[in-house]
Amino acid sequence: MSRSTNLSEAKLVRAAPVFAALGDPTRLRLVARLCRDGPLSIARLSESSDVTRQAVTKHLHALSKAGLVCGRRRGRESIWELELQRLKLARASLNQISQQWDAAIGRLKAFVEK
Amino acid sequence: MSETDRIEKKVTLRAPRSRVWRAIANADQFGEWFGVKLEAVFAPGITVRGKITYPGYEHLTMEMMVERIEPETYFAYRWHPYAIQPGVDYSAEPTTLVEFRLEEVEGGTLLTIVESGFDQIPAARRAEAFRMNEQGWAVQTRNIEKYVSEH
Numbered sequence: 001m002s003r004s005t006n007l008s009e010a011k012l013v014r015a016a017p018v019f020a021a022l023g024d025p026t027r028l029r030l031v032a033r034l035c036r037d038g039p040l041s042i043a044r045l046s047e048s049s050d051v052t053r054q055a056v057t058k059h060l061h062a063l064s065k066a067g068l069v070c071g072r073r074r075g076r077e078s079i080w081e082l083e084l085q086r087l088k089l090a091r092a093s094l095n096q097i098s099q100q101w102d103a104a105i106g107r108l109k110a111f112v113e114k
Numbered sequence: 115m116s117e118t119d120r121i122e123k124k125v126t127l128r129a130p131r132s133r134v135w136r137a138i139a140n141a142d143q144f145g146e147w148f149g150v151k152l153e154a155v156f157a158p159g160i161t162v163r164g165k166i167t168y169p170g171y172e173h174l175t176m177e178m179m180v181e182r183i184e185p186e187t188y189f190a191y192r193w194h195p196y197a198i199q200p201g202v203d204y205s206a207e208p209t210t211l212v213e214f215r216l217e218e219v220e221g222g223t224l225l226t227i228v229e230s231g232f233d234q235i236p237a238a239r240r241a242e243a244f245r246m247n248e249q250g251w252a253v254q255t256r257n258i259e260k261y262v263s264e265h
Binding site: 038072081087089091093094097098100101102104105107108109110111112113 | 117121125127131133134137138144147148196227229232233237238241
């Protein structure tokens with residue numbers, strides 16, 4: 001078996017739980033909602049849906065196990081968001097700070113080399 | 115440590131190590147290139163404050179909690195990396211650690227800057243700061259457009 005086939009096999013194995021987690025209309029709806037509206041509490045996620053809060057919580061944990069969403073506590077409630085968005089935002093904000101450092105280093109260089 | 119936790123910068127400066135050290139560890143000189151008017155000298159355990167002088171950020175005050183100083187070799191402080199909203203008390207929030215390392219190399223000084231601890235900062239704070247900065251850039255771009263179209 002070639003190396004590339006092995007790699008794609010590994011990727012398939014890793015991806016399977018993600019698709020399994022998405023293979024449910026309620027969970028797919030939750031992902032779509034988080035995608036559209038950003039981080040939301042369980043209360044907000046259960047509004048305008050005929051699914052109970054307990055069921056939403058259970059579905060969110062299933063999505064979390066597949067690495068699709070993550071929750072964090074804010075006061076007495078949990079806020080849930082897409083893992084991908086969290087990563088994207090973290091990277092983007094780090095890039096911004098990185099650029100600010102580049103600019104500061106440019107000024108330091110001019111300052112000590114003059 | 116995750117890939118989004120730290121920033122590392124390396125630069126070789128064509129200046130003797132003692133010169134680079136003064137530019138970093140002397141608060142007045144630090145302020146000159148960084149763009150801040152600091153009100154005290156750097157000493158371990160001391161918090162030094164100052165008004166930002168960098169254009170566009172003059173409404174902000176910066177706070178540096180000095181951690182450790184090893185002459186001509188190492189300087190480290192902590193601060194609030196996303197403290198860009200006036201009137202907000204950031205003191206209870208986690209900080210990032212900024213470290214400067216100096217090394218003598220041929221032709222000058224190798225400076226390594228590491229800022230770490232970003233993953234401790236609440237995601238909401240990162241998002242908010244990012245959006246504010248993005249807005250800042252959008253405003254700057256419009257200013258440039260305006261200037262160019264009028265001149």
